[in-house]
Amino acid sequence: MTRISLTVDGAKVADDVEPRMLLVQYLRERLGKTGTVIGCDTSNCGACTVHLDGTSVKSCNVLAVQADGAEVTTIEGLARDGELHPVQESFRECHGLQCGFCTPGMIMQSVALLAENPRPSEEEIRLGLEGNLCRCTGYHNIVRAVQHAADSMDTPAAAPTGGLS
Amino acid sequence: MIPAQFDYLAPTTLEEAVAALAEHGDDAKVLAGGQSLLPVLRMRLNAPEMVIDLRRIDALRGIREDGEEIVVGAMTPHSVVAADPLMARHAALVPAAIEHLADAQVRHRGTFGGALAHADPAGDLGAPVLALGATFVAVGPTGRRTIPADDFFVDLFETALAEDEILTEVRIPRRTGWGAHYEKFVRVAHQWPIVAVAATVRAEGGTIAEARVGLTNMGSTPLRARGVEEALVGQPATEEAVRRAAALAADGANPPSDLNGDADYRRHLATVLTRRAVLSAAGA
Numbered sequence: 001m002t003r004i005s006l007t008v009d010g011a012k013v014a015d016d017v018e019p020r021m022l023l024v025q026y027l028r029e030r031l032g033k034t035g036t037v038i039g040c041d042t043s044n045c046g047a048c049t050v051h052l053d054g055t056s057v058k059s060c061n062v063l064a065v066q067a068d069g070a071e072v073t074t075i076e077g078l079a080r081d082g083e084l085h086p087v088q089e090s091f092r093e094c095h096g097l098q099c100g101f102c103t104p105g106m107i108m109q110s111v112a113l114l115a116e117n118p119r120p121s122e123e124e125i126r127l128g129l130e131g132n133l134c135r136c137t138g139y140h141n142i143v144r145a146v147q148h149a150a151d152s153m154d155t156p157a158a159a160p161t162g163g164l165s
Numbered sequence: 166m167i168p169a170q171f172d173y174l175a176p177t178t179l180e181e182a183v184a185a186l187a188e189h190g191d192d193a194k195v196l197a198g199g200q201s202l203l204p205v206l207r208m209r210l211n212a213p214e215m216v217i218d219l220r221r222i223d224a225l226r227g228i229r230e231d232g233e234e235i236v237v238g239a240m241t242p243h244s245v246v247a248a249d250p251l252m253a254r255h256a257a258l259v260p261a262a263i264e265h266l267a268d269a270q271v272r273h274r275g276t277f278g279g280a281l282a283h284a285d286p287a288g289d290l291g292a293p294v295l296a297l298g299a300t301f302v303a304v305g306p307t308g309r310r311t312i313p314a315d316d317f318f319v320d321l322f323e324t325a326l327a328e329d330e331i332l333t334e335v336r337i338p339r340r341t342g343w344g345a346h347y348e349k350f351v352r353v354a355h356q357w358p359i360v361a362v363a364a365t366v367r368a369e370g371g372t373i374a375e376a377r378v379g380l381t382n383m384g385s386t387p388l389r390a391r392g393v394e395e396a397l398v399g400q401p402a403t404e405e406a407v408r409r410a411a412a413l414a415a416d417g418a419n420p421p422s423d424l425n426g427d428a429d430y431r432r433h434l435a436t437v438l439t440r441r442a443v444l445s446a447a448g449a
Contacts (some may be wrong), residue, residue, distance in 0.1 A: 002173055008225045017218065018170065019170075019171055019173030020167060020168040020169070020170055020171060020206075021167075022167065022203075022207075025167070041166060041207070042204065043200070043203070043204055043271075044355075046268070046270060052273075052274075055244070055272055055273040055274075056269060057270050057273055057274045058271070058274075061172075061200060061203050061204065061271075061274070062199065062203070062274065062320045063199065063203070065173055065175070065218070066196075066199065066218065066220060068175075079304055103430065109269065109270065112269065112273075113269065128269055130268045130269070130354045130355045131267070131268025131269055131270045131271065131355050132268075138333065
């Protein structure tokens with residue numbers, strides 16, 4: 001057993017874990033954070049995507065011991081004070097899901113994508129979500145949801161000024 | 166699936182890591198970002214008794230200039246390498262290849278040195294690093310040694326690193342102002358290339374003065390297309406001239422045959438992708 005301590009969705013946690021325990025197992029089985037799902041179990045599908053120290057990772061491809069000392073955000077930590085994150089809101093608004101299984105990973109990767117590139121083109125969205133598979137093939141509305149989120153997160157100060165003054 | 170049980174160490178210095186590797190020898194695996202190793206462990210294709218994690222060794226991370234070389238720490242994540250201004254300026258072929266490596270999550274987590282030490286012949290970093298004439302630095306119980314890229318890749322998943330050595334950095338000679346392009350052929354998103362070609366070119370007024378070309382997945386290791394490189398020197402950066410040189414791309418290669426394509430198909434792909442990569446690198 002190895003002792004780990006980390007922050008998950010803003011709460012400090014510490015546990016003794018087997019070194020072979022995957023981060024996704026730790027989140028689901030120890031912390032009960034079942035919002036993060038296991039899709040393919042081969043690190044292909046991206047359904048288990050979480051943020052580790054501010055960047056997106058596939059939590060089925062990270063050991064819990066590798067997250068020692070880190071800050072983890074899951075889909076369950078995105079909403080603030082009962083308010084959905086703008087990306088969550090946009091997935092609902094644009095019907096960016098069908099069965100919903102890929103949605104936690106899609107949303108976590110979309111949040112990471114928009115943090116790196118706040119105004120992505122359609123192609124950049126599709127490339128940015130390359131590591132997330134939707135077996136319902138509902139990609140068009142997922143892309144629209146990310147575009148909608150980019151618009152809604154765009155503050156007036158950051159928007160380009162239009163026309164001459 | 167879940168990996169078989171193993172013991173785990175996360176030393177904070179390279180010396181401790183080297184000592185641990187020497188002590189556990191064959192029973193140990195070195196863990197970098199884990200994006201190749203963890204799938205291997207989960208599928209139980211390998212079951213080491215000890216995993217030595219390098220993540221706490223800060224000295225293995227980062228990119229710096231040292232004389233005529235750009236030095237990439239082995240534990241630097243792909244996404245950091247790709248975004249580094251030194252790389253863009255002096256070794257543009259590397260970020261060009263990383264742009265299409267796996268997917269965003271894997272690029273955040275996977276490391277430059279880890280991918281190269283894994284030595285998957287379909288991996289996207291081997292061909293560019295080989296083409297750039299990089300030097301690999303390894304540290305073991307008897308000290309530090311350098312390995313030229315030409316000697317580093319030995320066979321399928323096999324490098325010149327000894328069992329008790331750790332790859333610490335990769336030193337890339339500056340090719341400032343050279344154009345670069347990585348042309349990758351895949352059928353499925355975020356997949357390994359069926360074939361890919363890494364090309365970097367120094368053009369002088371429409372003429373190719375120097376060229377370096379590397380091939381991905383055209384044999385059991387990444388390959389240099391030396392015949393193409395030599396044929397390109399002094400040629401105009403035109404479709405016709407580059408096509409003639411690119412026809413030599415598969416000479417001496419021994420590509421695999423698999424469900425994605427047989428060896429002849431890969432040989433054909435190599436010539437087409439080489440033409441595209443060189444023309445794009447030359448800005449034509």
